[in-house]
Amino acid sequence: MTSSTTPRPRARGRLLIGLTAVLAILLSTLVAAPAQAAGVTVVGTITDGAGRPVAHANVLIRKNQTDGGQFIYTDANGRYDSSAWPQTSDLSTGTHWISVSVDEEHTNNGWPYRYVDTAVSLASGTNTKNFTLTELATADFTVLGPDGRRLVRAPVIFEVLRNGVWDLPQYGPNETDRNGRYRFTESTYFEKYRACFGVPSGYSGPTAVLTCWQSGSKPSEATPFTVTGGTHAKHTVRLRSGAAPSVSGTVRNGRTLTASAGAWSKAGLSVSYRWKADGRAITGATKRSFTVSNAQAGKRISVTQTAKDSEGRQWYARTSRATGKVVGTLKSSKPRIKGKAKKGRTLRAKAGSWGPGAVKLSYRWTRNGKAIKKATRAKYKVTKRDVGKKIRVSVTGRKASYTTAKRTSAKTKRVKR
Secondary structure: OOOOOOOOHHHHHHHHHHHHHHHHHHHHHHHHHHHHHOOEEEEEEEEEOOOOEOOOOEEEEEOOOOOOOEEEEOOOOOEEEHHHOHHHOOOOOEEEEEEEEOOHHHOOOOOOEOOEEEEEEEOOEEEEOOEEEOEOOEEEEEEEOOOOOEOOOOEEEEEEEEOOEEOOOEOOOOEOOOOOEEEEEOOOOOOEEEEEEOOOOOOOOOOEEOEEOOOOOOHHHOOOEOOOOOOEEEEEEEOEOOOOOOEEOOOEOOOEEEEOOOOOOOOOOEEEEEEEEOOEEOOOOOOOEEEOOHHHEOOEEEEEEEEEOOOOOEEEEEEOOOOOEEEEEOEOOOOEEEOOOEOOOEEEEEOOOOEOOOOEEEEEEEEOOEEOOOOOOOEEEOOHHHEOOOEEEEEEEEOOOEEOEEEEOOOOOOEEO
16 A cells, blocks of 8 residues: 555645644733733822932832832932833733832932832823932031041941940941041931041041041040931041150151050051151161161151051051151261372372262371371372371262261371481
8 A cells, every 4th residue: 555645625724723723812811911001000209208209219019018129210300100111011900019219429419318118009001100209318427637637538437326225336348438428317217426537548638537526535435426317417536646755765767766655545456657847758668666777868857657457447647746857877988098108209198989979078187196287188289397206097978868988998007218
């Protein structure tokens, strides 16, 4: 019997009917889905307490309180429309959650708004949901150095009162902004605050120490303040100068200078030192003691003492008064006399090597230990008065900010006729 792949007419008809039914189901699904999604839209306007529109507010619409959802943004008139955002096309009837937040740079007055998060009921068609945002209370602290300059990235250490109990200090990362300001914002969780303000890392101004709001030297001693009632308080904190470290020792080449250890109001601080010459850091000079060298000759020495906690936040920066100018030590050589010690001959002084750099040299010739009148040059012509005497020459080196050095040669033989 011969087989054939050609279907019989009745079987072919049943196959076409089945395919047509499947296509009809698929088409009905594709057409019905967009129609259902397009049936629910949410629009509204976000305004502040004065009735002004809030532009660029973040409106988050989600199916339940824990759903991630998608952000949409208000326009320049404070309006939002979910139909303009494809990611919100799956809205349906029933309960949804809408939250509204605004980044601080987009608020109308520069004050933060209270976060809105509420359940709403959505029906078919267009749903209008307007929201009015209220301002949160704030307390701004501008931190200044002892010289009145604003301090950027100054650490802020504070405690909060929660349910009548003060929490442990909050060490950060909390820092002042580029304008030297730190803002405390109203919170339903905290009743009061106590705050102290430290010294920025790398600070190079006058001596400054951790300063607490109105009183004390640590957070638990600071004066408490509140951030409530829709108020916007502004405060200025000028860091105290505190006691500068002292420097002991003689400011002379080869001598050692030592900084006082200082006293700190907080235990466990790590203290470091930075020695400076005329205000510039000396490479490698980071210990409590420092040995002066000729490299600092003519310069004034100071030391900056900093104290940081275990997290690297700087609490103190103290700079000593500058010392007097460093006195250097000249490098010198014992001079030699060249020439024959004989009447009428010329003797020459060979000064040898002196330094560092250019050193001004002067000469003094002597006869049996007594100065020879007008013999103050590098050359000396032997006279009859020198016969039978021994000649020597002394060389004196002078340089600004260095100790004057004097070296004397060996005696010649007795001068011959």
